[in-house]
Amino acid sequence: MKDMSPEPLRVLLEKVAPTLETLVLEFCEITESQLNAISPALGHCSQLKTFSFCGNQIPLTALKNLLSHTGSLPLEQAKYPSPLESFDEILCGFWTEINHMKFDQVQKELMQLVKDIRPVYNIQIYSYDYVLHLKHTDFIAGNPVAIRKAGDY
Template sequence: MCPSTDQLKYLDLSSFSMKDMSPEPLRVLLEKVAHTLQTLVLEFCEITESQLNAISPALGHCSKLKTFSFCGNQIPLTALKNLLSHTASLPLEQAKYPAPLESFDEILWGFWTEINHMKFDQVRKELMQLVKDIKPVHDIQIYSYDCVLHLKHTDFIAGNPVAIW
């Protein structure tokens, strides 16, 4: 509601729990600052799949966004794919996403257990195909607690997808 938010360049909502909130205020804010926002950090915000799906289209219009971090949120692969599709054309210099829930054996007491490398390998294959299809203009980093998957847009220019662990 602040009148100066239309010039917002940096927004860090790390560890601000959104699990019981409506995504509408964030969606409206993202639409309002789509032409000025350069950094958006939504780490460990407990954003749900439905909330993410509600804000992803607005996020996709943030044409000045250079840094985006969404690590630490527990989302399924379908939500991650949707988010990647909306952010693919953004001029991001740094983009960090969480490994999807399908990469883990289980979640205990609200926290991920160690990543299951066989499951993560299957997720990696699906994400590599998506990246090949959407041809993002930025590199994508998928983070878990014990590994990082880098999907580089340049790896797909020649049609030979390569993942770097």
């Protein structure tokens, strides 16, 4: 989608907002500007239960914006990509291995944001190394004891 206008998707989301229950936008190469254009429409999807945005390379500011729009939705499952600030660098269009110190700092910022939006909210932040092995860290905002890290899957 990186070369497409976000307008058709934004319009579609606005039209289906009252009934949309599942939305998977994985590995779509959605840019920050495209995401910022569709995020307000996502925030109106009042029946959205499952949302996945994994595999898209976005900065922390865009992820925070997305979370602020989707955080009040009745999501039962929400998957977001680890922001670019969690990685050392990007090589050949793929993320390199996650930097755990950077990821921990990003996680703290996201936890506080989500806690401010909705105190009990399960989200998953996913990261991919250059060979696309899935890794994830689950956390429940507002409950630091519940933070746990999982190994490679």
